[in-house]
Amino acid sequence: MTRRxxxxxxxxxxxxxxxxxxxxxxxxxxxxxxxxxxxxxxxxPPARQVALKPAALPALPPQPKAPSLPPLAPVERKTLQALRRGRKDVDSVIDLHGMRQEEAHFALIGFLHRAQNSGHSVVLVITGKGGAAVSSGLYEERGVLRRIVPHWLRLPDLRSLVVGFEEASPQHGGSGALYVRLRRRRGAG
Structure with missing residues (x-):
């Protein structure tokens, strides 16, 4: 064996x-x-590369740097405790269960925009827990909104609205609802 x-x-x-x-x-x-x-x-330039004529390369406009998305953070411990103990009320509530995915997605986006514009800081999003899965079909899923709403809240189009979210306490719906902490509106305060 030869050494390289x-x-x-x-x-x-x-x-x-x-x-x-x-x-x-x-x-x-x-x-x-x-x-x-x-x-x-x-x-x-390395000898193996062939220099291209300047006319052969298309002039690309400089790419504007995309603003970085604010990271999600958990809801503050004091806020969660106050909500769970009943010392703080949620500012607004939306009930999505019973809606189809597309309808629920648009309703959630509109609700979060309105809540932020109203100056709300914590809202409750009720997704429902989903019923027991029926064994009639291999791919039948229950509780679709419960699983997909957290994904929606992490998407870039809602990141400018949402600071973070947590599962709600039992008196607010437990695993079938989420506390959502909203960002302050720009120019407010």
Missing amino acids: RARNLSPEERRLWSHVARHVKPMKGKMPPPEPEPDEEPAA
């Missing part, structure tokens, strides 16, 4: 590796690679 000869990295490859390595946490006892010294002369 180690190939040295080009200055461009070293710069690229250094850039990648800066964004990774090193393992215990390992040091990050040293920064490469900047070359005084511009790096020549």
